[in-house]
Amino acid sequence: MRIETQNSELRRKNIRLAWILGGLALFFMLTSFPFWMNLLNVAGNLSR
């Protein structure tokens, strides 16, 4: 279907960067809720 537009090195670089960014996104999702729970506790009166 698709013509080869990337040599193998560029392809590897692209895929590596994509995984890094995907990992970043996953990290933000997984840490979001403990992070916020604790921020609320620490700040105490931030919420009410």
Add this chain to the structure above:
Amino acid sequence: MSTTTMTHDEAHHHGAPTGWKRWLYSTNHKDIGTLYLLFALVMLFLGGASAMMIRAELFMPGIQLIDPDLYNNLVTNHALLMIFGAVMPAAAGLANWMIPLMIGAPDMALPRMNNLSFWILPAAATMLILSFVVPFFPGGGTQINTGWTIYPPLSVQVGMSMDFLIFAIHLLGVSSVLASINIIVTLLNMRAPGMTLMKMPMFCWTWLVTAFLLILVVPVLAGGVTMLLFDRHFGTSFFDAAGGGDPVLFQHLFWFFGHPEVYILLLPSIGVLSHVIPTFARKPLFGYRSMVGAMLAVATIGMVVWAHHQYTIGMSLGAVTYFMVGTILISIPVGLMVFNFIATMWRGAMTFETPMLFAVGIILMFTFGGLSGVMLAVVPADMQYHDSMFVVAHFHYVLMPGAVFGLFAGVFYWLPKWTGNMYDERLGKLFFWINVIGFNITFFPQHFLGLAGMPRRIIDYNVMFTEFNVLSSIGAMIFGLSHLLFLYIVIQTIRGGKSLKRSGAKSWEGAKGLEWEVDSPPAFHTWETAPQIK
């Protein structure tokens, strides 16, 4: 520095595949861009239908046309369809079409993932629409009634429509994170030799920042709605005070996503303006570097001011002061962008084709919305304005010009490039004027309604608010229907009848950039050999 050496096998050279497979299996950035744009157009009309039903009901005090449950459903689905269905996919469509052309790349960096990012959307839209319609089926539970902000405890109490919505948000989130990853990788790894980051066209810069914002905040929303799902079905009490949780936690999670989201909606359109204004002022963009800096500042500060949506929850004085100062600070870099646009126009040889009309309209009206934003940012004032129609007026004045008109400007600006046909300028201008006048009649009166105390998201209102509501509803009908003219112009241009002029490679005399060096319409594959940037 990234280098792009292309291996190009002549034997594989081909044009576009034919039939439905061309679209379903597409890995071509132009085709996927077209799909995104068409999808957005459909959603624009669905969301618009909801909005017109809302305004029809609000034409008069009392309850005439629809029942309160349906009204709440419409308020919720209007926002969700517009934000996630129309504006974000349309901006992604522009990105897909233009980024590879602008940076001299043969395609997006991850073409198959690109296909996936798009094709998740119809599935997500189905889930989203189901969340509005399942309650009409037997056993479908109560209608969704929370508004797009889905605050608990209400969102824990509504029926299964909320589960459809949560699933839809998950899918939409996956789609936009994948698209963002693709855009970032493309921009960082696929630029033509010699195109340094600081030589990159501004539209690319705005999307680079937008994509990072998306990766940072969408997963937090996904986390938030997942916790909601657990509270609904699996006995947790993240947001339930009775079980030791806190409903305000959800508000923090939501707005940590929600405030950056408004910049996600805004920035791609700022990118479009950064091309439209120089083209029609026939001058280079004023202050390229400061523009990049301002954008980074907006994105950074924008990540840490979310609680200005929650002043009324009773935060400590220190906390509200911090969020107030932070919020007001953002108007400095935003103001700088507006200043740069005006300085670009200063003493330029300006002409006012449709994209430029939209651009000038955006500058005037967006600035106005920014001013009401600063009013809302002031804590004691917001205690009065919060949850009133004034907020509705504010965000429509920033979002309609700041996001939607920017996308219209982009479509008119690039339609000749995409189709090879010049749209009918007379009709384009007519659309601009009807659209903009309709917009102002609709939303300007809502400032006064809000200041006088009319709450938002309520089906009925006191008779003292009648006149301005009548005006607003009349405006809304003009505004809503004007989009049929837009549809007509787009279809006419795509079909390219005899009455339309053909567009050369360079559709606009003042246009600059790599995208204007390829044919109009561009070949199926472009920049197979990367251009050299001096």
